[in-house]
Amino acid sequence: MPQFDPSSFASQLFWLIVTFTALFMIVWRFAIPRIGDVMDQRQKMVDDDLERAAQFKAEAESAIATYEKALAEARAQARAVLKESEASLQETQEARQREVSARLAEEIKNGEARIAKARDEALDSLADIAADTAAAAAEKVAGIRPAPDETRKAVAATLEKRAN
Amino acid sequence: MANPIHQFEITPIIPIHIGDLDLSFTNSALFMTVAVALSFAFFWVATRRVAVIPGRLQSIAELLYSFIANMIRDNAGKDGMKYFPFVLTLFLYVALGNMLGLLPYSFTFTSHILVTAALALVIFVGVTILGFARHGMGYFRMFFPEGAPLLTAPMLIPIEIISYLSRPFSLSVRLFANMTVGHIMLKVLAGFIISLGVFGIVPFAAVVGVTMLEIMIALIQAYVFTILTCIYLHDALHMH
Numbered sequence: 001m002p003q004f005d006p007s008s009f010a011s012q013l014f015w016l017i018v019t020f021t022a023l024f025m026i027v028w029r030f031a032i033p034r035i036g037d038v039m040d041q042r043q044k045m046v047d048d049d050l051e052r053a054a055q056f057k058a059e060a061e062s063a064i065a066t067y068e069k070a071l072a073e074a075r076a077q078a079r080a081v082l083k084e085s086e087a088s089l090q091e092t093q094e095a096r097q098r099e100v101s102a103r104l105a106e107e108i109k110n111g112e113a114r115i116a117k118a119r120d121e122a123l124d125s126l127a128d129i130a131a132d133t134a135a136a137a138a139e140k141v142a143g144i145r146p147a148p149d150e151t152r153k154a155v156a157a158t159l160e161k162r163a164n
Numbered sequence: 165m166a167n168p169i170h171q172f173e174i175t176p177i178i179p180i181h182i183g184d185l186d187l188s189f190t191n192s193a194l195f196m197t198v199a200v201a202l203s204f205a206f207f208w209v210a211t212r213r214v215a216v217i218p219g220r221l222q223s224i225a226e227l228l229y230s231f232i233a234n235m236i237r238d239n240a241g242k243d244g245m246k247y248f249p250f251v252l253t254l255f256l257y258v259a260l261g262n263m264l265g266l267l268p269y270s271f272t273f274t275s276h277i278l279v280t281a282a283l284a285l286v287i288f289v290g291v292t293i294l295g296f297a298r299h300g301m302g303y304f305r306m307f308f309p310e311g312a313p314l315l316t317a318p319m320l321i322p323i324e325i326i327s328y329l330s331r332p333f334s335l336s337v338r339l340f341a342n343m344t345v346g347h348i349m350l351k352v353l354a355g356f357i358i359s360l361g362v363f364g365i366v367p368f369a370a371v372v373g374v375t376m377l378e379i380m381i382a383l384i385q386a387y388v389f390t391i392l393t394c395i396y397l398h399d400a401l402h403m404h
Contacts, residue, residue, distance in 0.1 A: 001172065003278075003340070003344065009278050011188050011189075012190075012273075015187075019199070024250065026204050027256065028249035028253070030208075032248065035207075035211060035229045038215070042216050
């Protein structure tokens, strides 16, 4: 086999060293720096973009936090205003109610007094009417004409007896 | 039928004699030069206009770059990246030598034991020097696995020494034998095509199949050669 013929060994070894060294220099000094640089550059770009994205995300989150805080504050304020207005509303309402009920009580008192007066008057005139009626009835039934004082006395006595 | 061994013959193209030394530029040297020129042309075209968004050729170059870079990182560790240029060169050299040899009328320089042995020896000697430089006399611990019972030392140490010393042989013979046998097989099968006449279609189909197999073997052997280098590097850098 030609593989085991030592006459070609020196030439093979020499050209192996020459070509391998040449390829090594090409790879080391030319290929790796050029490919490695662009790959590093791309990696850096991707990393930068990711970093920027993370920064934007943090900003958005802080904005959301601020917004939520403002929202909570506004809610609390609205609740306070509502409570305050409710209280003042109730106060005025109570005042008015008090006023109205006072007036009503007064009117009721006046009314009751008027009613009592009217009833007294009615009762008074009732006795007169009863006396007149009794006088008229006595004239028609018995043909006697009692004195007005007497009939009035009799009615009063009867009313008193009834009331008891 | 043509002699299947003939394809391995080394013939001078430009005779160069220095004293008693025959350093002629041969067909072997020609294909070594072609491999280097092809690599250079590829890298030159691929990185002529490097862009962050790569073109087709740049993508291939980056793929090759990260393939070897990952191989070193996975097998030799991060500090193995110092030897990245050498490992990439080794892979390119062996892979191109194997692949160029598959072209008709070409010459496979990796089918010569001298070439594979020289590469394997450089790796073996380099890795051994690296190991001793890094660990001093502690590198001898390579020959006795940690945690093994002391009683097994008389048996384990010779085995470990033999296995360590056989590395360059297995590395070189594996590549040389794979390339040589594959090419002999192709040649023998191809020889039958003409002599069988019409029935030559059968060996022809076989040659097509074996050629595809050989393409695969060419790449796998380059890969094995490179990955073993990474593993030896790992041993030298981190011991076991």
